[in-house]
Amino acid sequence: MSTDENPELADRRRALLRATVAAELRAEVARADLTQDEVAARVGMHRATVNRLLNGSRSIDAEQLIAFALGLGFDAGEMVDTAKRKYLEQLARLDVET
Template sequence: MPRSVPPPDWVLTRRRVVGGQIRAARLRANLTQETVAARAGMDRATYNRIEQGHSSPLLDSLILIADAIGAELAELVRT
């Protein structure tokens, strides 16, 4: 069920930090968004929204992204 009230600003800020860490890990691995999205079983637009901090992914999606990049999950979500 979608939230009726948007999350507080500090949550959105931390979500963007996590997205930036995902992007940095992807770039260190020399991978494209398309490659990571395909490996994680999602479309590129969904992956892009996660990386930009516009979407709040499920834990399962974060695990799949970490595996697709070859990074530790903790590395991607540490704020």
């Protein structure tokens, strides 16, 4: 993103990134076949925090991502790579539309 980028477009891109990461996180939770309460217990977070991270209303930080990876047994690097690839694909479509 350039420094002179349209603020509305920048907001849309951040929201898209947050949604993409949240979708990958939900996929990991689904693979683990756990409830949000079980996830919260495994990752050491409040259920409300887990809910906000999974629905994309809150961005996940590195510490939280690692807690999820350790608690659910997935590779955080692979999840980030997958999320990045999907984000860039969606971003390309978004840029074509604008």
